[in-house]
Amino acid sequence: MLVFAISDKGGTGRSVTSSNIVYRRALQGQDVCYLDFDFGSPTVGAIFRVSTASRGTTKGGMHRYLEGEIPEPTRIDVWTESDRDAIRAKPAGAGQMVLLPGDEGGGEFATFDGEMLKRCVRLFAGLHEQFDLIMVDLSAGRSFAAHLALAATAQLPRIPARWLVFHRWTRQHIIAANGLVRGDHGLLDVGVEHGHDRDALIDRIRFVRTAVLELGSGDFAHLRPAQRSWLNEIDRELRELATRHGVGLTTMLGKVPLDPVLQWREQLISDDDVAGTEIANPETVFAFDDLAKKIVDDTAWEGL
Amino acid sequence: MKLQPRQQLLEIWEAAARASSQGKEWRWGGRQGSNSISDAEQLLCFMYPASELPEFRLDTPDATSDDVLEALAAIGDSVEIPKRLLTLLDAYLTTYSDKDGRPLFGGDSYFLPNEPGEEITSEQRALDVVDSYSMSVTLMLGTLGFLKVFRRSVTRQDIRAKISDLESRANVRLSAAMVGLLRSFTINVFEPGSPQGQALLRTANQAKVHDRRVHDDLQKSLEEVRAGLRDLTIGSGSQVDLDNPNLLFECGWAWGVVKNAPEVVTDLKVGEQPKGVAPEVPYLYFTANALVGVVDLWSERTRVLGLLDDDQQQLANALQRRWDITQNYWRTVATFGKDRWPLEDIPWRTTDGKESDYYSLGVTAMVVQYLVRTRAGDVDLSRVAGVLEELARSARITRRPVENDLSAVALHHPGVKVTLLGSEELGPQLIWQVADFAITLLKRTIWVATITQSNRTRERLHSLADQIWAHIQQRQFTHQQVKGLWDNPAGAFDDVGDEQTQVSWYFTERIVEFLVTLALTSRESPLRSQQLVELAGEMLAEAEHLLNREQVIRPVRARLGASSTITTIATRLNRARKIMGERPASAAALINQSLLELDQLAAARENASEAM
Numbered sequence: 001m002l003v004f005a006i007s008d009k010g011g012t013g014r015s016v017t018s019s020n021i022v023y024r025r026a027l028q029g030q031d032v033c034y035l036d037f038d039f040g041s042p043t044v045g046a047i048f049r050v051s052t053a054s055r056g057t058t059k060g061g062m063h064r065y066l067e068g069e070i071p072e073p074t075r076i077d078v079w080t081e082s083d084r085d086a087i088r089a090k091p092a093g094a095g096q097m098v099l100l101p102g103d104e105g106g107g108e109f110a111t112f113d114g115e116m117l118k119r120c121v122r123l124f125a126g127l128h129e130q131f132d133l134i135m136v137d138l139s140a141g142r143s144f145a146a147h148l149a150l151a152a153t154a155q156l157p158r159i160p161a162r163w164l165v166f167h168r169w170t171r172q173h174i175i176a177a178n179g180l181v182r183g184d185h186g187l188l189d190v191g192v193e194h195g196h197d198r199d200a201l202i203d204r205i206r207f208v209r210t211a212v213l214e215l216g217s218g219d220f221a222h223l224r225p226a227q228r229s230w231l232n233e234i235d236r237e238l239r240e241l242a243t244r245h246g247v248g249l250t251t252m253l254g255k256v257p258l259d260p261v262l263q264w265r266e267q268l269i270s271d272d273d274v275a276g277t278e279i280a281n282p283e284t285v286f287a288f289d290d291l292a293k294k295i296v297d298d299t300a301w302e303g304l
Numbered sequence: 305m306k307l308q309p310r311q312q313l314l315e316i317w318e319a320a321a322r323a324s325s326q327g328k329e330w331r332w333g334g335r336q337g338s339n340s341i342s343d344a345e346q347l348l349c350f351m352y353p354a355s356e357l358p359e360f361r362l363d364t365p366d367a368t369s370d371d372v373l374e375a376l377a378a379i380g381d382s383v384e385i386p387k388r389l390l391t392l393l394d395a396y397l398t399t400y401s402d403k404d405g406r407p408l409f410g411g412d413s414y415f416l417p418n419e420p421g422e423e424i425t426s427e428q429r430a431l432d433v434v435d436s437y438s439m440s441v442t443l444m445l446g447t448l449g450f451l452k453v454f455r456r457s458v459t460r461q462d463i464r465a466k467i468s469d470l471e472s473r474a475n476v477r478l479s480a481a482m483v484g485l486l487r488s489f490t491i492n493v494f495e496p497g498s499p500q501g502q503a504l505l506r507t508a509n510q511a512k513v514h515d516r517r518v519h520d521d522l523q524k525s526l527e528e529v530r531a532g533l534r535d536l537t538i539g540s541g542s543q544v545d546l547d548n549p550n551l552l553f554e555c556g557w558a559w560g561v562v563k564n565a566p567e568v569v570t571d572l573k574v575g576e577q578p579k580g581v582a583p584e585v586p587y588l589y590f591t592a593n594a595l596v597g598v599v600d601l602w603s604e605r606t607r608v609l610g611l612l613d614d615d616q617q618q619l620a621n622a623l624q625r626r627w628d629i630t631q632n633y634w635r636t637v638a639t640f641g642k643d644r645w646p647l648e649d650i651p652w653r654t655t656d657g658k659e660s661d662y663y664s665l666g667v668t669a670m671v672v673q674y675l676v677r678t679r680a681g682d683v684d685l686s687r688v689a690g691v692l693e694e695l696a697r698s699a700r701i702t703r704r705p706v707e708n709d710l711s712a713v714a715l716h717h718p719g720v721k722v723t724l725l726g727s728e729e730l731g732p733q734l735i736w737q738v739a740d741f742a743i744t745l746l747k748r749t750i751w752v753a754t755i756t757q758s759n760r761t762r763e764r765l766h767s768l769a770d771q772i773w774a775h776i777q778q779r780q781f782t783h784q785q786v787k788g789l790w791d792n793p794a795g796a797f798d799d800v801g802d803e804q805t806q807v808s809w810y811f812t813e814r815i816v817e818f819l820v821t822l823a824l825t826s827r828e829s830p831l832r833s834q835q836l837v838e839l840a841g842e843m844l845a846e847a848e849h850l851l852n853r854e855q856v857i858r859p860v861r862a863r864l865g866a867s868s869t870i871t872t873i874a875t876r877l878n879r880a881r882k883i884m885g886e887r888p889a890s891a892a893a894l895i896n897q898s899l900l901e902l903d904q905l906a907a908a909r910e911n912a913s914e915a916m
Binding site: 214215239240242243248249250251302303304 | 364367381382386459460
């Protein structure tokens with residue numbers, strides 16, 4: 001299955017969340033791979049702590065593959081090449097976890113041609129044979145990468161594809177997330193241009209809220225009562241706004257709570273971070289686990 | 305008040321969801337098994353708060369709040385919950401319809417034989433009961449409103465089709481329930497000299513005057529009721545002869561369809577209208593219940609959502625007439641005379657010579673409903689408050705039961721026996737056992753508390769409500785599976801030996817209903833006293849004057865701390881002015897604080913000038 005991670009604005013935690021989902025899915029025993037389609041800033045290696053690819057690879061990555069310079073993009077096995085001990089020890093029963101990074105120094109493409117599209121289609125089809133889940137991390141906003149992905153999936157109707165739109169729980173992000181999907185030149189418009197059926201495509205798009213402050217949780221114990229009451233009211237208004245903008249609970253796949261570890265260092269959260277050093281919150285891992293399951297759970301995508 | 309309706313309701317939802325779901329399966333029925341009433345009560349535990357309280361709504365999956373989702377986690381997430389409700393409502397409507405789609409309102413396992421051990425016949429089980437009609441009215445209105453709103457969030461064809469199907473079936477059941485209620489209304493006419501007439505006159509005659517005079521006065525004050533009853537057209541009770549001014553009468557609902565009740569002519573699809581066996585005798589319990597149930601038919605929600613079509617509206621109007629007249633009748637009898645009210649003469653004695661605190665409570669319900677509607681004066685309400693307190697005492701809720709106080713305890717467990725006359729034609733004599741005394745008392749108490757204008761009466765009633773609630777909480781289950789639900793009377797009464805293990809949806813649903821009422825009234829603005837508004841106004845004038853003076857005297861030095869004190873005071877006083885009309889006490893608190901700070905500044909200045 002192909003899963004595309006996209007967001008309208010930067011800083012939503014799109015990459016770190018989707019990386020963690022992939023990691024959780026691998027721990028659940030599935031073979032997963034992660035494609036860095038954030039061409040303008042190919043830094044996803046840093047999240048997996050693969051130092052050879054922290055700013056993209058030098059051995060021929062996604063950029064050079066799509067431009068036809070190399071026959072296959074470099075693959076990195078995260079279980080063996082990560083610098084983190086906690087990640088490098090592949091637990092028994094876990095699936096493959098492979099990273100396909102961009103090129104160091106590679107930049108955003110201005111447009112794409114038929115050849116490039118063919119190469120992209122071939123890449124997706126090939127990976128689909130080998131992996132259960134292919135996470136494609138697209139750059140923020142309306143990008144060339146998103147066009148390419150929509151065009152490629154339109155040619156691969158047999159491969160199930162799903163879209164995750166990441167947004168933070170703020171007024172601006174809610175409006176932006178809706179715009180990215182339903183606005184002019186949004187995902188739906190572009191998708192239809194490339195031959196997708198609008199209704200079928202909208203059924204495959206779900207929203208993921210990131211850096212969510214859980215009002216009921218202990219994080220709020222230190223707030224003054226007035227602040228808490230203010231936040232409750234804001235939250236209620238945001239809900240209404242989200243409902244009006246089609247970003248409400250019915251189209252939400254899950255939410256990821258605000259976690260200091262994610263906030264200050266974008267990284268995979270291992271079980272040791274929660275149970276051992278306790279630097280990360282168990283709720284965060286729970287949220288990732290839940291998302292990793294729901295991504296492939298058809299009933300979660302059934303909708304109303 | 306110690307009650308927290310939102311918290312309590314969420315706890316009940318969590319408990320009810322846990323008790324009802326067994327994996328993906330739904331567990332119907334409780335203590336007395338599954339039947340058309342108990343299952344409706346079980347569903348209403350969820351549907352009623354969802355349809356009455358915006359914070360608890362389940363029909364708009366996008367807007368379901370987090371604490372609600374947490375409470376209902378056993379059922380599913382915000383999308384699954386409404387889908388699950390569709391399935392459950394579908395199951396309910398299928399179970400309680402015959403193969404032609406005619407709705408069934410049988411009392412089934414709620415019927416008990418008068419002599420324990422006797423076998424109830426299947427014809428008896430199928431007999432319609434007013435309780436089932438009234439629960440169905442509430443449940444179907446909740447269902448229709450839920451479907452109407454939920455439909456807006458749905459785009460999938462199969463779900464939309466299911467919603468339309470449920471809508472039409474729910475409408476059939478609603479119409480049939482209304483027809484049933486119209487056919488179980490009854491007027492009982494009797495001679496003043498008959499035992500019934502004597503009982504009624506004895507009740508009315510609290511001043512102990514001559515029977516003849518009481519009779520004449522009573523007839524006179526019932527004239528309006530009599531005229532109203534004469535004008536009834538459709539349903540039972542319309543063919544009774546009330547022309548003889550010497551005959552006494554009573555009106556209300558029988559326990560089921562009245563024997564020989566005429567069919568209600570309507571274009572609505574309601575199926576065959578069953579023959580009844582109930583004699584033309586109104587029952588206090590069923591009358592009070594019907595009166596509470598049918599109110600939803602003309603509630604604001606029903607009107608705003610346009611839940612009734614024209615034909616249904618016609619039936620609802622006919623019911624509303626009966627509702628009006630019945631309330632008026634019982635109110636007139638219960639508050640008759642200039643001395644002590646018959647209602648205050650506890651326990652109430654029915655015309656068939658039965659006496660119980662439970663009947664007093666039933667009459668109180670009707671009187672309260674009437675008082676709510678007519679915005680009664682505080683003198684009347686304070687008398688009703690007295691009756692409620694007395695009932696709580698004698699039912700051993702606010703007073704400890706003495707040893708072997710069996711009659712008071714029996715009111716709660718096993719409950720008051722109501723003999724269902726006429727049922728013996730089809731088998732053994734049936735009875736109906738009602739054990740909702742405590743919660744009904746609590747409901748009435750809160751009702752009266754919300755309409756009284758007098759703070760003293762309200763305080764009194766709130767403290768009574770707290771005590772009754774404490775009693776009810778003792779009867780809550782504490783063991784797993786049914787934890788947090790009701791009803792276990794052994795928790796409150798030592799004399800009740802047998803511990804219950806099964807949930808009573810009958811009791812639990814009434815608690816939910818009560819908490820919803822409480823939540824609805826808590827959101828209204830508080831009562832305000834004119835005196836307090838005036839006082840706050842005077843105080844504000846002084847504070848603002850002092851503030852102005854402070855601003856004139858003080859040299860402007862922007863970076864010093866004092867000016868920010870002045871700004872804070874000014875902000876606070878502005879706020880006080882803004883809320884003074886609605887919340888004078890809060891305004892006064894703000895003004896007080898400002899006055900203190902202003903005085904501190906003034907005192908400091910005085911001290912400085914003294915030292916010169």
